[in-house]
Amino acid sequence: MSISALPLSALKHTDCQGVRFILTDFDDTLTWEGRLPVETLQALVQLEADGIKVIPVTGGCAGWSDMMARTLPVDGVITEGGACFIRRMADRHLTYSFWRDESEMRAEQARILTQVNPVLIQFPRLRLARDQAYRLTDVAIDYAQDVKPAAVADKDACLAALSKMGLNAKASSIHINVCSEGYDKFSMAQRVLSEVYGLSEAQQQKQVLYVGDAPNDESMFARFPLSVGVANIAQHLQNMQHRPRYQTMQPGGLGFAELTGVILSSRQS
Numbered sequence: 001m002s003i004s005a006l007p008l009s010a011l012k013h014t015d016c017q018g019v020r021f022i023l024t025d026f027d028d029t030l031t032w033e034g035r036l037p038v039e040t041l042q043a044l045v046q047l048e049a050d051g052i053k054v055i056p057v058t059g060g061c062a063g064w065s066d067m068m069a070r071t072l073p074v075d076g077v078i079t080e081g082g083a084c085f086i087r088r089m090a091d092r093h094l095t096y097s098f099w100r101d102e103s104e105m106r107a108e109q110a111r112i113l114t115q116v117n118p119v120l121i122q123f124p125r126l127r128l129a130r131d132q133a134y135r136l137t138d139v140a141i142d143y144a145q146d147v148k149p150a151a152v153a154d155k156d157a158c159l160a161a162l163s164k165m166g167l168n169a170k171a172s173s174i175h176i177n178v179c180s181e182g183y184d185k186f187s188m189a190q191r192v193l194s195e196v197y198g199l200s201e202a203q204q205q206k207q208v209l210y211v212g213d214a215p216n217d218e219s220m221f222a223r224f225p226l227s228v229g230v231a232n233i234a235q236h237l238q239n240m241q242h243r244p245r246y247q248t249m250q251p252g253g254l255g256f257a258e259l260t261g262v263i264l265s266s267r268q269s
Contacts, residue, residue, distance in 0.1 A: 003237040005247035016266035024211040026058040028173040032252025040253030043260035048073040063134025082188035083137035099183045105137040108180040125151040138179035145174040170216040186219035218242040230255030
């Protein structure tokens, strides 16, 4: 039996009208097939013009997220799975806020790397992600970004091996991300929303919408009632404990643009 979420048509206009923040995954949620669609960029521009703050929440590296924060119409980026918030200030300079002391997190990253490298020897098709040198807190293993075809079976076996070692490992649509315990996408999102933007928990429930595409978004789907999966999440739903409430018809960034159209049209009615 197939599992699906509600269609976007079930998303209430009153809920859309209350949205002030859209938190969104990046790879295969804002992008599609490795590119940022024109429709996605147009959607981001339209949301900014309407006063809705967009904050990507990604397992991507800090170097990549720095570029996002500098060049895209977003308010900031939660990067490396919740390890750091890169905020773009009014004068366009960036600030970095880490979950814990930066030096402590860098030391933990080095320790994790010494544990991951021997495991990778068991899985010749897997490799450290090309962007590992630009990561500040975690270790990323590529199974579907530059590894073609995607090494899904090896990914699952590697995840099991890492978990057995007691490591905190989660899979995105392209990487296995391994990081220290104590934080995830939601914990940093909640900190940012409350401490930076002054939202109470009750306000977060009504004013924040989350968009994602993979199992590593479950902590967000579990806690934000306004949650949307882009169409390509369908392949993961049966293996997910916490699923999005709504689902787009289009995949990736095209689905994000579809959602943007629904939100903005409801705010104009």
